[in-house]
Amino acid sequence: MISRAQLAGIAGGMGPLATIELMRLVMEETPATCDQEHIPLLVYSNPQIPDRTKAILGEGPSPVKALVESAQLLEKAGATFLAFPCNTAHYFLPEVEVRVSVPIIDMIEETAIEVEKAGVAKIGILATDGTIKTGIYQRALKRRGIEAEIPDEKRQLAVMEAIYGVKAGYDLKDAERILEPVLIYMSERVDAVIAGCTELPMLLRGPAHGLVVIDTLRVLARRIVERALRPEDTE
Numbered sequence: 624m625i626s627r628a629q630l631a632g633i634a635g636g637m638g639p640l641a642t643i644e645l646m647r648l649v650m651e652e653t654p655a656t657c658d659q660e661h662i663p664l665l666v667y668s669n670p671q672i673p674d675r676t677k678a679i680l681g682e683g684p685s686p687v688k689a690l691v692e693s694a695q696l697l698e699k700a701g702a703t704f705l706a707f708p709c710n711t712a713h714y715f716l717p718e719v720e721v722r723v724s725v726p727i728i729d730m731i732e733e734t735a736i737e738v739e740k741a742g743v744a745k746i747g748i749l750a751t752d753g754t755i756k757t758g759i760y761q762r763a764l765k766r767r768g769i770e771a772e773i774p775d776e777k778r779q780l781a782v783m784e785a786i787y788g789v790k791a792g793y794d795l796k797d798a799e800r801i802l803e804p805v806l807i808y809m810s811e812r813v814d815a816v817i818a819g820c821t822e823l824p825m826l827l828r829g830p831a832h833g834l835v836v837i838d839t840l841r842v843l844a845r846r847i848v849e850r851a852l853r854p855e856d857t858e
Contacts, residue, residue, distance in 0.1 A: 632702025
């Protein structure tokens, strides 16, 4: 029987499919042999949170108020730690952390740690325009001596079309076809890529032109499981 000392709160909806996929990955990563050995989750999926990329680019309202509301709702419901399955939202999380008293898993840092463990010296970043512009991945990688490669303007447009296609409910195979030229481009420059938007791992399940894919959603799922299974007084 697992410990109930830690209770994960997932602030989701950015987008809804990525939130569902995270829940599936948490189940997959949990060393359970029956229902009762799986970890409890508190999930609040709010798709009405303003677009994070548009806010960063100055084209839309800030999502901070809605992110804080999600975090506080989950804390009030009993969550002992929080996870946000949205890479771009992490740019705003310092403003959220000061409004709650429970810790938030930093998916950006945890992903950079995974890249470092993998021994990768140079890695491509596939992410939203907002995530790329903030430089949050570039800085996390640079601190570990890892070089980052980002798509050129043409390929970045394709990345965004694929990401927003998933959010819009495209057939995943159609979104995969949009992303394929980007993978070919990256395979000529790096050996690995970060799937730095939580929609992207769903498009990179098959062969990725020889690229090793660091799945940020799976990294987050693993950290949720690790934290949920350890005693509350252990940091």
